[in-house]
Amino acid sequence: MIMESRLSFGRWEAITLLLNTICVQIFIDFPRVMAEEGATAGWLLVLYNSAIVFFIFSFILKLFLKFEGKDLLDISEEIGGNVLRVIVGFFIIIYFAFILSMVLREFGEGMQVIAFPESPLNFIIMLFLVGIIAGAYFGLESIARFHVLAVPIIIIGLLIILLSVTQYYNFSNLFPVMGTGSYNIFINGFHRISTFSALIILFIITPFLKTHKDLKAVGFTTIGMAAVLLTVTTIIYLVVIPYPVAVESFIPIYQVARLIDIPRIFERIESVFIVIWTGSILLYLSVAFYFLVYTFQKTFKLTYYRPLIIPFAILVFNFSLLPDNYLSTVHLEAKYFSNFAWILAFGMTIILLGVGNIMKNKRQKGTGESD
Amino acid sequence: MIKRVELVLIILILCGLITGCYDRKELDDMAYVVGIGLDKGEANFLRITLQVAVPMQIAEGGDPEDTYFIETIEAPNLYEGLNIFNAFLSKQVNLSHVKVIVFSKALAKEGLQVYMNEIMEGREFRPSVHMVVARDSAEEYLKEIQPMLDTNPAKYHELIHKSYLYTGFSADTRLHNFYIETNSEYIEAVVPLSGVKQNNNNNDSEEPTSEENLEAEEPSEEEAEVDGELIGLAVFKGTKMVGELNGEETTYHLITKGDLGHSYLSIPDPLAKDKLILLKISQDRKPEYQLLLYNNKPVVNINVILEAHLFAVESNVPYDNIKNLEVLEKEAEDYVKREILKYLHHTREMEVDINGFGGMLKKNFTTWMEWEKFNWLEKYKESDFDVDVTVKVKSSGAIIQSIPGNYREERKEEQL
Numbered sequence: 001m002i003m004e005s006r007l008s009f010g011r012w013e014a015i016t017l018l019l020n021t022i023c024v025q026i027f028i029d030f031p032r033v034m035a036e037e038g039a040t041a042g043w044l045l046v047l048y049n050s051a052i053v054f055f056i057f058s059f060i061l062k063l064f065l066k067f068e069g070k071d072l073l074d075i076s077e078e079i080g081g082n083v084l085r086v087i088v089g090f091f092i093i094i095y096f097a098f099i100l101s102m103v104l105r106e107f108g109e110g111m112q113v114i115a116f117p118e119s120p121l122n123f124i125i126m127l128f129l130v131g132i133i134a135g136a137y138f139g140l141e142s143i144a145r146f147h148v149l150a151v152p153i154i155i156i157g158l159l160i161i162l163l164s165v166t167q168y169y170n171f172s173n174l175f176p177v178m179g180t181g182s183y184n185i186f187i188n189g190f191h192r193i194s195t196f197s198a199l200i201i202l203f204i205i206t207p208f209l210k211t212h213k214d215l216k217a218v219g220f221t222t223i224g225m226a227a228v229l230l231t232v233t234t235i236i237y238l239v240v241i242p243y244p245v246a247v248e249s250f251i252p253i254y255q256v257a258r259l260i261d262i263p264r265i266f267e268r269i270e271s272v273f274i275v276i277w278t279g280s281i282l283l284y285l286s287v288a289f290y291f292l293v294y295t296f297q298k299t300f301k302l303t304y305y306r307p308l309i310i311p312f313a314i315l316v317f318n319f320s321l322l323p324d325n326y327l328s329t330v331h332l333e334a335k336y337f338s339n340f341a342w343i344l345a346f347g348m349t350i351i352l353l354g355v356g357n358i359m360k361n362k363r364q365k366g367t368g369e370s371d
Numbered sequence: 372m373i374k375r376v377e378l379v380l381i382i383l384i385l386c387g388l389i390t391g392c393y394d395r396k397e398l399d400d401m402a403y404v405v406g407i408g409l410d411k412g413e414a415n416f417l418r419i420t421l422q423v424a425v426p427m428q429i430a431e432g433g434d435p436e437d438t439y440f441i442e443t444i445e446a447p448n449l450y451e452g453l454n455i456f457n458a459f460l461s462k463q464v465n466l467s468h469v470k471v472i473v474f475s476k477a478l479a480k481e482g483l484q485v486y487m488n489e490i491m492e493g494r495e496f497r498p499s500v501h502m503v504v505a506r507d508s509a510e511e512y513l514k515e516i517q518p519m520l521d522t523n524p525a526k527y528h529e530l531i532h533k534s535y536l537y538t539g540f541s542a543d544t545r546l547h548n549f550y551i552e553t554n555s556e557y558i559e560a561v562v563p564l565s566g567v568k569q570n571n572n573n574n575d576s577e578e579p580t581s582e583e584n585l586e587a588e589e590p591s592e593e594e595a596e597v598d599g600e601l602i603g604l605a606v607f608k609g610t611k612m613v614g615e616l617n618g619e620e621t622t623y624h625l626i627t628k629g630d631l632g633h634s635y636l637s638i639p640d641p642l643a644k645d646k647l648i649l650l651k652i653s654q655d656r657k658p659e660y661q662l663l664l665y666n667n668k669p670v671v672n673i674n675v676i677l678e679a680h681l682f683a684v685e686s687n688v689p690y691d692n693i694k695n696l697e698v699l700e701k702e703a704e705d706y707v708k709r710e711i712l713k714y715l716h717h718t719r720e721m722e723v724d725i726n727g728f729g730g731m732l733k734k735n736f737t738t739w740m741e742w743e744k745f746n747w748l749e750k751y752k753e754s755d756f757d758v759d760v761t762v763k764v765k766s767s768g769a770i771i772q773s774i775p776g777n778y779r780e781e782r783k784e785e786q787l
Contacts, residue, residue: 039739113494119393130385168547172557175733176742243739245554259547261499263529 008208011218013144016151017205017287018222021198023229024284026158027253027277028106029330030195030230031237033338035246037189041179042243043234045189050227053196056346057219060203061212063353066360068212071204072349073298075356088352089299092200095344096292097312100285101319102333104128107281109326110251115274125320128282129313135286136293136309140208143286150279155229157276161253162236164260164269173242174235194338195230196223197345201291253277289316401465402456405439405525408509409486410475412445417486419444419452420473420510421464422524429523439524441514449489466495470528472502472546473509473565479605479612483553487610491550498547501532504605504612506566531601532563539622539634541601553610557729557747561624564603564615606723608748614721616714623714626675626707627726629657635682641702642695643686650679650703650764662731669754671728675711679703679764696764703762715756724751 034042067075076088108125116124135143179185202219209215237252240259249255257273260266293312297305323329406422420443428438442460446452456464472490474483490496505512518527535541541563552560604616604624616624625631633653640646654677661672681699684690690699718725729747736742 116394117494123393127385170730172730172733176736176738177734178737179739181738181740242551242555245551255498258498261497 008210009141009144011209011214011221013148014202014205014209014214014218015221015225016147017144018198018202018218019225019229020147020151020154020280020283021201021287022196022222022226024103024280025195026230026233027251027280028103028110029250029252031234031252032247032249033334034192034234035238035243037180037192038185039179039243040174040176040238041185042238042246043174043231044177044179045185045192046195046231046234047227048186048189049193049195050223050231052190052193053199053346054220054223054227056193056350057199057223060346060349060353061216061219063350063357064203064206064215065212066357067206067353069207071206071298072200072352073204073295074207075352079352079356079359086299088348089295091344091348092204092295093292093299095197095200095341096288096295097316097319099337099341100288100292100316101322102329102337103281103288104285104316105320105323105329106326106333107285108320109329110254111278113250114254114270122317122321125317128285129317131282132285132289133309133313135282136290137306140205140290140294143283143290147283147287150283154276154280157272158229158233158253161257161260161269161273162233164266165236165240165256168240168259169236170242171239173239179243191339191342193346194341196226197337197341199223200345200349201287203349204291204295251277289313292316396463400462402460402462403465403468405468405528406471406473406513407449407466407469408443408473408475408505408513409449409478410509411477411481415447416445417448417452418510419446419449419456420513421456422513423460423464424468424524432522435518435522435524438518438522441510443510449486450493466493467497468525469496469500470525471532472500473505473512474503474562475505475507475509476605476612478509479504479562479607481611483610487550487553490546496546498545500546501528502544502546502549502562503565503601504562506564512565534601535563535621535625535630536632537634539625539631540603540618541621542604542625542630553607555727556743557724557733558727559609559723559725559748560607561604561616561725562607562612563601564605565601606718606721606725608721608723613723614717616717619710620714620717623707623711624725626652626654626677627658627673627711627714629654636679636703636707638703638706640684640686640688641698642688646684646686648681648685648690648699649683651682652677652679652707652762654678660728660731662728664732664735667750669728669732669750670757671715671754672757672759673711674759674761675707676761677703677707677763679762680766681764690764700762700764703764704760707762708758708760711758711760712756715758719752719754719756722749722752724748728754 031042034045036042038045067078070078072092073085073089077085080087104125107128108121111124112119112121199219199222202215202222206215209218233253237256238246240256241249241252246252254270254273254277257270260269289312293305293308296302296308296312302308323332403424403426404421405424406420408418408420408422410418410420412418420441422439422441424439425437428434442456444452444455446455453464453466474486478486503509503512516527518524521527521530532541532543535543542561544560544562549560549562552558602618602621604621605612606614606616622631622634622636625634631652631654633651636650636652637647638650640648654675656676658676659674663670663672679700681690688695690696724747729751732745732747733742736745
């Protein structure tokens, strides 16, 4: 705990950490989900969600002014004491435990289909759990610093895949421009801001960022870069694999990578995809797992977090094996995560900060002091 | 110091574990299939033919016939068939190097939906696998291919399917685009037609040819014992084959789609009766399309630009003079326009838009539901076509100026 209070990292570390955490969905099923939701306008849905998150974040930023250097747990303790801190911490723990288990399961299933058809699922999941445990032991600073090295390589790898299939581009696949219709995109599609729910990590790492200015820079840069990556990926996916076939693909970007074929020169490039896919997911899982144990530690004011790593790893491993199959996992994620994650990440944050700001203003008026 | 040793040990163990040893398969322990043929078997079974590569013979540069072998069995479906193959082959069948899947015409006419579902579910099939429809039997096609110039059967399949770029007699249909086009709402799929050329014998077709099926036109050169050939296209409506295009129509299909590399065209000599002129045509620019709706009736305007090189003139007419060249160009344009219209009318009769003209209409609709309701593929049969062709004869090959045609006769007369 003493080490963590001295811990800090720069803007670029925070940006790459958050960027990978948000954009890892590209390597799971994000483009397919956007195609399912918006049809040929899946990319428009991404842009729309990005714009909403941009405004929500601007609003949250203003509310954070009075709480510089404090995270959600600190703020909730300030508002409602230990009880509120535990309640908020509990929700954040559920969030991380859920998404971690689901992504770990989806990843394991994906690896089984693509690369290891004979290997038992729990063997694959366990192996990656070892990597996640190692990341958690090394700590956030190591994880963040590793992101600085790995994330640019991952982005370059992704762009190479997307640009290598230009022969399949057919821009008429983006028409009709409104896809499933404006109601489906702008009203029903609102809950898809859950795509950016990983920004909750930003509201937890505020003590590690030096100033409010850093928080602002990291937030806006991350949202901007994530919006570009998510939109470009969705557009290229749709122009290569048109709707309605686009909703069928298992791990869409892998299917795109399989199309790269220059006979006897470049073949089977999807093996490179597996490397960047695994790298991105492993980094994401490390981050999510770290914040799971960190949040638990902070919620219950424990001195150390390392003793929690193994028990939580066992819990996450078992949770990941609970769904019967891949389809159940996807269904659970679609039903619960995408519908409610935004409420936690943005709704809860705004409520806490809003109440906190009101209480601070009242206190200031009462005492006549200025902060 | 102890911690470091433990850490290194853990890393070493992990390195070993993450190499995927559980799924380890030796390269030598697998039988690599390069071609799959699917025919109708007896009693609703599927007749599956596998063309399996023999890597040792390929490596040693042996006789092309020895670089692969063919096996056929019957099974309820593809994967059960592969299971049976695994039971008698000494090595496990591996489909990751399949280059071609051949369907018989009989199967294609019944519909390929079931087989496509199986194939698309398979993780080993690559999206770049070529598709072929065999006029007779897929098994016969795979058996009769004799790659004379390649010791590697996989390379043979790769190269033969590129031949459309310089023959204009087939197309390049892969699993990926076939699947997309059979599920598309604005384009239908075509697949190269193959056949076994039996010299001076009629093809033993299992199915009677319908009025709409035109006989494939054979290339003008005589061929010796060449067996499998790719000439013509099978036309699909969804996953069912509904007709065929012959070799010439295939060339015009490629021209209209903008996929022609180059091909040879014989047109009537406009200045000499009953004589022909041989042109080598190529397409450096994609055609320009416009699709308009007049009273809900589609009118497709197509502007095709071709380049031509004059290769042979049967008559003595000098086409190196500009005036004659213009006449030739006009004749070529009229000829190509007529043929393109003939081809388009044929597609209209078959009620299939295999050029994807409907893609131009998509931007006129706001939502997907409106576009689906419009149902372009059903409307295609009401289409009218307006074709403009521009042919520019760029050169006359290696001869820049011809001797006047009756030079020898004139000289003889002078001497006399």
